[in-house]
Amino acid sequence: MDSGPPVRPLRRHRAFLLLCGEQAASSVGRQVTTLALALLAVDRLNAGPFGAAALMALNYLPGAVLSPFAGVLVDRARLRSLAVLLTVLQVLVVGSVPLAGAMDRLSWLHLYVVATASGALTSTLTVALQAALPRVVRGKQLLTANSALTGARTAGQIGGPALGGVLVGFAGAAPALLAGSVAYGVEAVLLLCLPASLNTPAERKGPSGGSRAAALREGFEVVRAHRLLRRQVLAGAGFNVGSGAADALFVVYATRDLALPAWQLGTVYATFSVATVLGVLLAGRFAATIGLFRATQICALLAAAAIFLIPAASLGFAFPALIAYQLCFGLTGTVWAISMTTTQQLIAPPHLQGRVAGFVQAALMGTVPAGALAGGALASWAGNVPVLTGAAATALLAAGGLWLPQRAGADALPPAAEVLSERGRERR
Template identity: 80%
Template sequence: MTSSPTRPPAPTTAADSGGTPWRALRRHRPFLLLCGEQAASSVGRQITALALAMLAVTRLDAGPFGASALLALTYLPGAVLSPLAGVLADRARLRTLAATLTSLQVVVVASVPLAGALGRLGLPHLYVVAALSGALTWTLSVALQAALPRVVRPEQLLTGNSALTGARTAGMIGGPALGGVLVGLAGASSALLAGGVAYAVEAALLLALPASLNRPAEATGRQGPRLAALREGLAVVRAHPVLRRQVLAGAGFNLGSGAADALFVVYANRELALPAWQLGMVYAAFSVATVVGVLLAGRFATSVELYRATRICAVVAALAIFLVPAASLGLAFPALLTYQLVFGMAATVWAISMTTTQQLIAPPHLQGRVAGFAQAALLTTVPVGALSAGALAAWAGNVPVLTGAATAALLAAACFWLPHRTDTAVPSGSPREVAP
């Protein structure tokens, strides 16, 4: 399948294929295994993140900077290592790689309760665990983005990405609640054992994937030096106008939204004096909106075309951020509730459409590298935005910084609507490997 220079092809509709893609995927064992893996992985990550933060603050007396450093260390490895992870995903035995990465997560997470039992747990240990866990998580993320086009047909990618996002969302909703109960009943250190169990389940699901995924996407005879391989993946992103704009817009958007997220709780509590129950409902609204976005993504993208859905949702999500500083003008609770609902739906549809577009455009043997470069760009700007917002807010105040963050996100989303060249060569993007 070859996409046009201005937008990738829309997925095949039910009328074209003789049935909805989801109906076929419900009987597709490899895809269902990936859905289960996403749910288990999300639960494991949520429990791990909560337990590590609780240990750092309550047991090891970490201050605000120490807690922030713990969070930053989970993103930094992804920003640095994702392009190399892309090369690895294209050249390695993908099923073995994914299962090995997840098995190592079990060992890394289990080292915390073991160190606690031996009386040797300290902040440096938690920092090492956060960094290693982040490196494993983001490397696996690239590998699984490369795996999906080899598991499902091109016309099923949009539905597949929607379902996988839904599975992750289920874990994100249930994971923190489960983690909170476990921390309360057994302590943060013991709760990490449950996170390790979730990762073990994930590893078992990955090992059950088809053996054909262990054939490297890039043939051994074609494999050159790693530096040349990195350049080959970067060249695809730079040459294709759609991929290039997606990376630039996503990185800029994450810069603005990361800044807004960093200030959100402090702003809602101290400046808006939002009661705890209202803040809880605001966060719950985002979870609901994410679920709605998952349900709407396929229908919306096929009705307006995939790339157009990406462009529209990027702008809508950016405009929604302006509701955060606007909440200071009055009606704070309705404003923030509306923000989470609109932002959650639009950002979810955007993420699903963007990932599907990337997978349709990237050549089969470069799926990992294209995903790696895109992920590196998206992850790098999150901590930059968060740390910059904290520093600027101390000087200029929350509302001006939040307004600037929303403006940055909107300008990034506007990249999609700038005039573009139409004579750019387009790489093929129709990987087919594992049949149901």
């Protein structure tokens, strides 16, 4: 992974800068699309809680089901062409909604199809870009590169909802989706400008002999056989069950149980964005200083422990407690996500990057709606605070799995990760 031309600083790396721009444009498009679809469901089609929840779930389910198969496609396809095609299809899918609205033919079936197709395209593109990054930058640069890409996504996540809200307010939800299509169009142009070398398939024939089932087994075997990666996936999946339940109940709990006014709830969410930016800035230095896996262990535990602040807010000082939760969770969760993605990319062989990313994404995405649905069902029976406490305990138990004893050398990382830690020691 570290062979090739001399290392170029990322700020002068054209292909990497294109990926940063793509991440910002994609994030804006996704945020505008999500907000506009939800408002269309509520305002135009009179969606109830179940309809709105189903629309959200359909964005996750394709990734949970299709990501491993997307990984096989990514490893065997012309990666740049595939990424451009996926983004162009996203433009057409999202653009069909304002067209149907203008023709007065908008329906629930149309929104469900759009949500499902958009989710499938997004999850496949995510796998493709995770596989592309190790082919664009050197192994020693992966941690810094993942931090920068997360920062670019965060910028879109901060600006996207605000842009979507303004557009919906002035033009309506359906026309606002045209802005989402434009953002995806910009993304397609940026992807088209990536190096032509990405169009060389990572695996041409490979040991799988062309069988799709055998190819899937190859990717799964990497996740299963490498203890460090397996632990991280299991911890992330269990964590997402707990955090998914907490997220599903958060707004209802904050507004009904805690009676937070709108400005305080908005401030709480803004705090998460600020914390994410801090996490992006600190991730590289923290992981390089103490080691990639140790950073993952510590941040996973702190992110899970932070969830306990949500039910604790019912004891008093609700607003400061939720601010503290978003600050701690956003910061440590961001560092954990960056460290985990970097570890995955360092471990996966070059011709299996797509399949490993696909299996990891399927495990992590599938548990979010599972936790959300379980949390909602249990809260209607037991109440919000007990379920939120149980959700925090579930996340903490999952994160604690990263601290179980391990055999010496069983979780060794490739040399590139050791260089990251060595650079940190030199700084000190």
